[in-house]
Amino acid sequence: MVRAEYRIVVAVVAVFASLAGLSVAIDGLLFDKSGLVRYGFAAMVVGVAAFVLLLNPASAGDE
Incomplete structure (x- = not known):
């Protein structure tokens, strides 16, 4: 869960x-x-491109 929050923050920076x-x-x-x-x-x-890549849903094995 913590990893997803970092991805969102980096996606906002990319925007x-x-x-x-x-x-x-x-x-x-x-x-x-x-x-x-x-x-x-x-x-x-x-x-x-970074925004799109960071907010792609993770696969089931990535949780």
């Missing part, structure tokens, strides 16, 4: 990381900075 990546990507688009756009989209993709 905020993806929101920060979205913010950086939009900032890069507005001020024409291609490096910020790439890093922002990469952070967003990594954050969403």
Whole structure:
């Protein structure tokens, strides 16, 4: 049970990381900075992927 709580906390951090990546990507688009756009989209993709992986239900043997 304790392990699931840590996964939820890390998933919340991943959501905020993806929101920060979205913010950086939009900032890069507005001020024409291609490096910020790439890093922002990469952070967003990594954050969403981590969120999905962390909140997948565990198998019966993982309890």
